Amino acid sequence: MASFVMWHATALFMILFRYSVRGHISYSIPEEMPKGSIVGNISQGLGLDLKRLKSGKARIFAGDNTEFVGLNKERGILLTEEKIDREALCAKTTPCALHLQLILENPMEWYDVTVEIIDINDNAPSFPKGEITFEISESAVIGARFMLENAIDLDVGSNSHLSYSLKPTDNFVLSLQSQTDGDRNMEMVLQKVLDRENKEQLSLLLTAVDGGEPQLTSTVRIHVTVLDINDNPPVFNQRVYKATLPENTPKDTVITSVSASDADEGSNAIITYYMSSTGDVNDLFMVDARSGKIILKGSADFEKASRYQLNIQARDQGGLSDSCKLPWVALYSYACLKRDLKTSAYIVLLSLSVWNTEIRRSSQNVFL
C-alpha cells in the first residue's frame, strides 16, 4: 500500500510537471486554530467558480501526505483538518509554511498554495532546572561572576525574546552579555560582599519574561549558601575580668572563668584557651584549655606578691587577632583584652590580687 502511494505520488508529479502552474496563492493563519477553521476562500482567491471546482474534481495535494488543510468544494474554501502546532511542525524555523497544490482535472491545472503558520505566544519561557543552588565563600570579591542558565522559549520571534530580572539586588546584580553566536551569557555578579555571620542563606528569584502579547513569565529560585571563612576572631565576653584570691586558698580551687565566643562556624569557631604569662604565674595558675577556668596550682603568698597578671589567650583555629586597650586597673584585680602580635590571638589579661586585710599593700599595680 505504501509503495502504491509512493508510486501514485511520483506519477502525479510527473504528470503535473507537464502542465504549467496556473497560479499561486498565499494565506497565513495563526497556529492552534480549532479543526474546521477557515484558512481562506480559494474559489474567490484564484478566480475559480464552484462549478469548476466540482467538474475539475478539485483536490488538495500535500507532498508529505500530512493533511493539515483540506478543501470544501461546495463552499470553495480551505479549512484546517486539525489543530496545527507551529512548534511541532517547524520548531525554530521561520517562516513556517505548508506548501500545497490545488489540482484540477479536465483540463489538468494546478495551483501552488502556501499557508504560513503564524506563531502565537503559546509557550511560556522555562528554566532548565527547578531551582539553582550556589555555595559561595564569604571571601568572594566584588565583581565575582556566577553563571546562570538561560530559560528556553519554544516560540519564535518576539514571542521567544526573553528579558530577565533578578531580585533582590542586595548582593547580586544580573549581567547579560551577547555572544557572537547570538546567545546571551547570563551571570549574576557580586556587588556587595557576603557575610555569613550576617546572613547564611540567600534566596533570590530569577524571572524570565517573553516579548509576547500577553507576556508569559517563568521564575526560578536561586539558593545561595554562604560558606564561612575565618573572618571573626574570638572575643572575650567581658572586657574586664575581676578576681580576688584570699590568701591560703587551697590548691585546685577555680578562681574564675574566662570565656570567649567566635561568630564563625565549624573549626573557625573552636576556641582554645592558653596562658601566655611568664614567670611565677605559670607555676601558680593554669587555665583549662576548653572551659577557660582559671585554677590555682600552687599556693599564693601575699608576702611574695600581692598581684598577679595572667595573660590568657583565646585562639580559634585560624588564629585571628584584634586589639584592645588596657583599662585602668581596679584595686583588687583587672583584666583586659590585649593584642599579641606574635601569636595573633586574643589575649585577656587577668590580674589577680592576693587579698589581704591590709588593702593598701595590695594596690601596687604592675602594668605590662
Ligand SMILES: *[C@@H]1O[C@H](CO)[C@@H](O)[C@H](O)[C@H]1NC(C)=O
Ligand atoms: C467563496 O467565493 C466564491 C466565489 O467568489 C463564492 O461563491 C462563495 O460563496 C464563497 N464562499 C464562502 C464560504 O464565502
